[in-house]
Amino acid sequence: MLSAVRQRLLILPKSLLGSTYQANSYATEATFKTSPYKLHLLETGPSTEVTMTRDEGLQYYRQMQVIRRMETVAGNLYKAKAIRGFCHLYSGQEAVCTGMEAAITKEDAVITAYRAHGWTYVRGVSVHGVLAELTGRATGCTQGKGGSMHMYAKNFYGGNGIVGAQVPLGAGIAFALKYQKKNNVCLALYGDGAANQGQLFEAFNMSQLWKLPVIYICENNGYGMGTSAERASANTAYYKRGDYIPGIWVDGMDVLAVREATRFAKDYVLKNGPILIETATYRYSGHSMSDPGTSYRTREEIESVRGKRDPIFNLKEKLLSSGFSTEQDLKNIESDVRKEVDEASEKAKTDPELPLEELYNHIIVDPPSDMRVRGCDVTISAPTKG
Amino acid sequence: MAACRGKSLLTQQAWRFFQRNFSQTTPVAAQLTVRDALNAAIDEEIKRDPRVFLMGEEVAHYDGAYKVSKNLWKKHGDGRIIDTPITEMGFAGLAVGAAMAGLRPICEFMTFNFSMQAIDQVINSAAKTYYMSAGMVPVPIVFRGPNGSAVGVAAQHSQCFAAWYGHCPGLKVISPWSAEDCKGLLKSAIRDPNPVVFLENEVMYGQPFEMSEEAMSENFLLPIGKAKIERAGNHITLVAHSRLVGVCLDAAKELAGMGVECEVINMRTIRPMDEETIVKSVMKTNHLVTVEGGWPQFGVGAEICARIMEGPSFNYLDAPILRVTGADVPMPYAKTLEDNANPQAGNIIRSVKKSLNIK
Numbered sequence: 001m002l003s004a005v006r007q008r009l010l011i012l013p014k015s016l017l018g019s020t021y022q023a024n025s026y027a028t029e030a031t032f033k034t035s036p037y038k039l040h041l042l043e044t045g046p047s048t049e050v051t052m053t054r055d056e057g058l059q060y061y062r063q064m065q066v067i068r069r070m071e072t073v074a075g076n077l078y079k080a081k082a083i084r085g086f087c088h089l090y091s092g093q094e095a096v097c098t099g100m101e102a103a104i105t106k107e108d109a110v111i112t113a114y115r116a117h118g119w120t121y122v123r124g125v126s127v128h129g130v131l132a133e134l135t136g137r138a139t140g141c142t143q144g145k146g147g148s149m150h151m152y153a154k155n156f157y158g159g160n161g162i163v164g165a166q167v168p169l170g171a172g173i174a175f176a177l178k179y180q181k182k183n184n185v186c187l188a189l190y191g192d193g194a195a196n197q198g199q200l201f202e203a204f205n206m207s208q209l210w211k212l213p214v215i216y217i218c219e220n221n222g223y224g225m226g227t228s229a230e231r232a233s234a235n236t237a238y239y240k241r242g243d244y245i246p247g248i249w250v251d252g253m254d255v256l257a258v259r260e261a262t263r264f265a266k267d268y269v270l271k272n273g274p275i276l277i278e279t280a281t282y283r284y285s286g287h288s289m290s291d292p293g294t295s296y297r298t299r300e301e302i303e304s305v306r307g308k309r310d311p312i313f314n315l316k317e318k319l320l321s322s323g324f325s326t327e328q329d330l331k332n333i334e335s336d337v338r339k340e341v342d343e344a345s346e347k348a349k350t351d352p353e354l355p356l357e358e359l360y361n362h363i364i365v366d367p368p369s370d371m372r373v374r375g376c377d378v379t380i381s382a383p384t385k386g
Numbered sequence: 387m388a389a390c391r392g393k394s395l396l397t398q399q400a401w402r403f404f405q406r407n408f409s410q411t412t413p414v415a416a417q418l419t420v421r422d423a424l425n426a427a428i429d430e431e432i433k434r435d436p437r438v439f440l441m442g443e444e445v446a447h448y449d450g451a452y453k454v455s456k457n458l459w460k461k462h463g464d465g466r467i468i469d470t471p472i473t474e475m476g477f478a479g480l481a482v483g484a485a486m487a488g489l490r491p492i493c494e495f496m497t498f499n500f501s502m503q504a505i506d507q508v509i510n511s512a513a514k515t516y517y518m519s520a521g522m523v524p525v526p527i528v529f530r531g532p533n534g535s536a537v538g539v540a541a542q543h544s545q546c547f548a549a550w551y552g553h554c555p556g557l558k559v560i561s562p563w564s565a566e567d568c569k570g571l572l573k574s575a576i577r578d579p580n581p582v583v584f585l586e587n588e589v590m591y592g593q594p595f596e597m598s599e600e601a602m603s604e605n606f607l608l609p610i611g612k613a614k615i616e617r618a619g620n621h622i623t624l625v626a627h628s629r630l631v632g633v634c635l636d637a638a639k640e641l642a643g644m645g646v647e648c649e650v651i652n653m654r655t656i657r658p659m660d661e662e663t664i665v666k667s668v669m670k671t672n673h674l675v676t677v678e679g680g681w682p683q684f685g686v687g688a689e690i691c692a693r694i695m696e697g698p699s700f701n702y703l704d705a706p707i708l709r710v711t712g713a714d715v716p717m718p719y720a721k722t723l724e725d726n727a728n729p730q731a732g733n734i735i736r737s738v739k740k741s742l743n744i745k
Contacts, residue, residue: 109487143520150518157486157523162510168476169511172483179439179465179489186487202476209471362521363555365579368611371658373555378696386521 027323029053034260035251040240040276045248046264050256054324060102060255061319062333064094064312067118069341070127071285074117074134078289082349083134086161087148089285090118095311096219096279097122099258100187104266109177111157111170112189114149115219115283119189123156127341131348138358139351145362164190164197167216171203174214174274185213185266193224195238204242204274211273215265216242218276219252221283226296239278252279253311256318282309361385416602421591423565424454424530427572428492430604432462435490438576441468441481442494442531451496452532452591478504478529482511485527485581492576495531498547498585505550512581513556526579530572532588533561534628534679535728541716546680548627551583552656552689558610559656561585563631565595567654570608578610585656587629613660615667619647622738623667625690626677627653630710630729634677637734646738656686661693668699674707675737677729682711708737 031051039045071089078087090097093115101122104110112119120130125141133140133151141151149161157173160166170188177184190200195218207214218238222229229236239247246268250261258279265275282305286293293302319325360373360382372381418426432438444451446459446469459467470477474495481493495501501508512525535544551559558580562568568586575582600606616631617638624634631652638648649667653660668674674694676687687709694700694707713727739745 111483142518142522145520146518152519152522157483158515158519160511162506165479165506165511168479168507169483169486171476172480172485173487174483175480176484176487176489179484199475199479202471202473203480205471205473206476206480362517362519364558365516365521365524365526368658371611 026054026325030322030324032256032318032322034257035254037257037261038239038249040237040242040247040249041244042246042248046250046257046260048260050260052256052318056102057315057319057322057324058333060098061312061315061330062337063098063122064255064315065334065337066127066341067091067094067097067121068312069337070121070130070344071117073341073345074131075285075289077131077135077345077349083148084136085147086114087134087289088115088287089283089289090115092282092284092305092311093219093221093252094118095255095258095314096217096252096281099255100217100262102255102259103262104185104187106155107182108184108266109155109157109170109173109186110189111160111166111173111186113163113166113191113194114159114161115191116149116151116159120151120153120156120159123153125151125153126344128344128347131341131344132351135348135351136353137348137351138354139347143358144354164194164199166190167194167197167200168203170216171207171212171214174207174212175210177213178210183270185215185269187215187217187262189217189219191224192218192220192222192229192236192238193227193232195220195241196233204245207274208245213269214274215262215269216245216274216276218278219281220278221281223283223287223296225287226291228296237278239276242274242276245274245276247276247278249278249280252281253309253314255311255315281311357382415596415598417594418565418569418597418602419592419594420565420568420586421452421454421456423569423595423597424572424586425456425458427569427576428455429458429461431573431576432458432466434604435576437488437490438492439466439468439489440492440494441470441477443470443472443496445469445494450494452588454586454591455494474500474503475507478507479511481527482507482525482581485512485525486515486523490526490576492528492530495529497536497543497588498531498533499543499545501529501531501547508551508557508581508583509554513554516580517556524579525581528572528575528578528582528584530575530584531586532591533585534587534589535712535717535724536588538719538721538724539717540719544717546585546628546678546712547583548585548656548678549680549685549689551585552659552686553684556581557657558582559585560610560654561627561656562654563590563628563652565593565597566601567608567614567652569597569601570606571610571654574607574610577607582610585628590629608654611655611658611660613654613663614652615649615663616652617648617650619649619671621647621671622673622675622741623649623651623664623671624675624677624734624738625651625653625664625667627656627686628679630677630679633729633731634734637731637738640731641735641738644744646742646744648738653686659689659693661697664690665694665697665699668694669702672702672704673738673741674703675710675734675741676707677710677734679712679728682709682714685709685711687711705741705743708741710734710737
């Protein structure tokens with residue numbers, strides 16, 4: 001796996017390693033071999049030889065640990081009835097959002113479906129912003145109005161709850177980027193379940209006709225709710241399902257492969273129009289909190305993925321074998337992450353909810369000053385603000 | 387010079403001559419069809435704001451299925467007038483995404499019947515995102531196209547969606563009648579920072595209306611959410627939208643011959659509804675008949691009835707409110723049946739007489 005390591009003496013910043021840091025000798029950059037790709041309508045694909053710096057490696061490790069811990073805490077908050085309604089956890093899929101975010105800029109756009117916590121975090125919302133949204137607090141990233149499925153940030157268009165509907169929206173965001181002559185792309189994500197929705201193919205068609213800068217990403221975690229990919233799709237090679245749109249299959253548990261495929265894709269779509277990436281990944285949790293996730297798959301299957309393919313473990317091995325860090329360094333990161341997420345969780349449990357008058361705000365932009373909104377009975381006629 | 391669009395060069399020159407020589411003495415009242423008024427509104431707003439573009443089936447090369455976008459592609463080109471494949475859910479979603487990312491799309495449905503293919507994008511994506519994002523993601527888009535019963539096209543191509551879209555918070559819903567309505571309200575809709583459903587009427591496209599000089603101007607806007615009293619009267623209020631406003635005026639004329647003076651209110655906007663204008667009129671006339679082309683159940687008239695019941699004018703009523711609506715059936719093809727599924731002046735006159743207890 002490790003093909004080259006350059007070493008140099010480093011004094012580690014405290015922020016990276018926590019309280020027990022010490023001067024040490026670490027490698028600063030190394031070259032790695034990614035998992036192989038599969039290609040559709042492409043003669044050459046992303047490189048399998050990639051370089052990662054130590055800083056990048058530790059950043060990815062930290063991000064993935066944050067998401068893993070955040071989702072564990074979200075699951076606990078849900079069981080404690082602090083989170084309501086739907087709650088879809090991203091555990092197992094961390095390498096996808098982490099690797100993709102590493103390959104784009106904050107001026108590029110992202111839109112995804114309802115399994116949005118990890119994406120919201122890598123797009124710039126704090127752990128507290130995500131968890132407080134889940135607990136429905138005013139400090140949540142959408143003030144408790146959106147909840148688990150509807151989180152937004154700059155150039156992050158949610159968090160969309162209707163399976164597949166976000167894909168034409170993503171094509172439209174790409175349309176706007178091209179119309180405004182921006183040199184940016186839109187990542188439009190969907191799952192293997194959504195991959196059979198008709199509107200995806202409508203979006204594929206128009207984006208190919210108009211050469212829109214959109215990267216379609218099928219996060220194939222194996223199951224659309226409880227229906228396995230094989231039981232739902234006549235063709236499970238999702239990277240080929242764009243037909244005339246070139247596709248790349250990538251190991252979604254390898255953050256470097258995901259990053260490299262996304263870099264390749266961004267470069268490709270800015271020159272040629274859309275591309276499709278299938279990331280082979282896995283969700284450890286059930287579909288949502290009401291699903292134990294064991295009636296349609298075996299515990300052995302889940303344990304096998306955890307043992308052999310886990311994206312965090314995968315990166316950890318690279319960090320250790322390349323001389324980027326020691327076991328202790330990584331433990332320090334883990335304990336820092338645990339502290340950060342636990343603090344955010346405490347705050348998310350105790351922050352206030354929005355005041356009641358906010359119920360009637362944000363219905364429309366710039367409402368007329370005399371506009372009133374009807375409440376549940378005739379005695380309630382509330383003012384509204386945009 | 388919007389009135390000259392589509393006419394020959396000779397006609398345009400004649401028009402300029404006419405305007406130059408006579409407009410200072412008497413204000414010129416131009417005749418403009420609903421179609422040309424809509425065309426002028428789109429043309430002017432595309433010129434005014436580089437973010438505005440028109441997207442839909444056959445809007446460019448074909449000049450629009452109903453010729454509303456005639457000549458716009460030739461004028462503004464591929465970048466601004468965009469033909470889509472027949473793929474309503476896809477292009478409606480694409481247009482909504484473009485609005486989220488800062489553009490001002492005008493999304494044409496060839497008819498609103500086909501918007502059912504895309505209603506999820508209108509309701510769940512366009513109408514709700516601003517609220518769900520706590521104000522972070524506005525969706526400034528206009529969905530427009532012909533709505534309401536057409537002629538001889540049977541059930542799937544003949545129905546009114548005012549009540550469907552009027553139901554949903556987050557949307558503005560406009561249902562214009564005259565050429566003036568169409569021009570002023572479509573321009574306002576395009577400039578509005580919210581998702582607006584703009585329900586035109588297929589049967590009205592060719593209908594000419596008098597246009598004031600003011601209405602012909604590029605700066606002419608009508609406020610969304612305000613109704614217009616088209617005819618003042620003291621005996622009974624008729625509230626209608628779209629084509630039925632004209633039918634109400636016909637009925638009012640006939641009733642005037644019997645000594646009944648109707649007040650005819652053109653709703654113009656379905657949501658937000660101008661309740662105040664209706665309430666004031668009911669307080670004056672003490673009688674109300676609602677008139678619409680859509681089905682009766684949970685319709686526009688039903689909503690007005692509920693608002694009057696709950697509001698300050700209920701005690702002013704001297705008779706129950708009556709509704710004139712489309713018949714509660716899918717639209718039939720055969721002419722006699724179709725005629726009886728659509729409200730006519732006779733239905734209005736009968737209802738007015740019943741309300742006023744005239745035998």
